[in-house]
Amino acid sequence: MVKATNKLRLFDPNPAALEALRGSQIVVTLGIRNEDLPGLAASQAAVESWFAINVQPYLNGVVFGYISVGNEVIPGSLGNYVLPVMQFLQNILIARNLANVKVTTVVPANVLGTSYPPSAGAFTVEASNVMVDILKFLSAQKTPLMINVYPYFAYASDTVSVHLDYAQFTATGIVVQDGALGYSNLFDAIVDAFYSAMERAGVAEVNVAVSETGWPSAGNGELTTPSLAATYNKNFIQHILVKNGTPKIPNINIEGFIFALFNENQKPVGVEQNFGLFFPDKTPVYPLFTPQVSK
Template sequence: MLGNNLPSKADVVKMYQTYGITGMRIYNPDSATLTALKGTNINLIMDLPNSDLASIASSSSAATTWVNNNVKPYYPGVSFKYIAVGNEVSGSAVSNILPAMKNIYSALSSAGLQNSIKVSTSVSTGVLGTSYPPSAGAFSSDASSYMTSVVQYLATINSPLLANVYPYFSYAGNTAQISLDYALFTSAGTVVTDGSNKYQNLFDALVDALYSAMEKVGGSNVGIVISESGWPSAGGTGTTASNAQKYNQNLINHVGKGTPKRSTPLETYIFAMFNENQKPAGVEQNWGLFYPNKQPVYSISFK
């Protein structure tokens, strides 16, 4: 939504329906979007924004108010699937993640919605201190201080971890050692062998490193939902419409198979719907599948 030239919320929801896109993520409760989503059966990740974390973490009544204002008026017309309590939270604010998740879960429970709407938080692969090989995946010492309790809580409430997984950034930051084919799902054969698991793409390797990290802290039964992945079409290393099309189409075609470590299909959300002109110049403005005039940046099938 970080653009001053984007279509109306109602028009955007109609685009989702036209293209057969069955999931959406919004980064804060937006009444116009929620109203437009009613009756569409589009699965929704809705964020509790980082700016609200401290107040929700410190007050169960604030959490109840948040759910009463932003969830209950729209349920069940809106197909809420996950509440992401914070997105890539960093610094001292990480101590608020778990108490805020617990307060939101309690507020949903009071409304009888705890079995219908899952509570989680969205993290980047930056929480990993070790990611290679995937079986050695482990949280960094900093991240482990809060991720251990978060993962164990997700296990108790039967919720997945939401993860933002971007092979693009790994590739762009290390083109000497990571091939474009490995990042784009176009490698001809195995690139990394890790025990009995063979990896042809970087996406699977990153996801499996996260699975390994969770297993090491008591999260063997915790799943992963890919809450963001994508490839920019301009503004940086390896950014062309062709590469973005390859990555996102291959991602769509691939995630139903799961990963070498876990064959469970991966529910996946592509970032982003539109190019956003109010983001910093460069790659940040060019993640969109569509231009603000609703024309596709490149052709893609969501089926």
């Protein structure tokens, strides 16, 4: 039986969460808040101060895997601040000999202007210049680009053209033929659209990590049930842990994070509030992980 590895993504440097993770050996992806990017991009000193407050105190006991500079700010007005902050952070990591910590950013699917078929993947005109420079940085550091991949939203927006089995990894054969490549699930198709976009942008030697994926358990009628959410997330875990890669880039390990650990308790009827694996009271929304029985 394949096992999920112990990794966790924090969207911001919450001191209580970081203290709780101390000594856990859970590999943490730590996010920089979007609203902090303009100030941090102003100088190396600003990023040094951020690092001293939010990372340095936890280096003894917390395992940091990535620091993600912003979440889904490209395309958008904050996108131009991402690369300077990445470069400043990299300077700090080099100076402190922290080669195991990688700097990246998180982009949404709408950074792609074209995503179908996967081989036609291309960045939007607005995002293209920013993305090329960021990809060159990531390529030089051998660090993946973090992408948010949500087959649910594609399915929910067009249930006629996008079949449920294609969105949930349950199709038994090829659903989309793209030249010589065949796709049996939408997840791979979206990931390969990103690979095609990077190739088309002239920076093809960057891997991807899936910073968010998931399926809501409520909020949109019969499209969002605990059973569907469990099916998608179980199949996603199995899909990435076998390390078969994608039709375009086979036999590679793609890291992935399920969004989210907890349902939000503000508006429980909405889709966005129901991606969690657990309710706010820590009871599971549906069973996902098989308990390990000691013998």
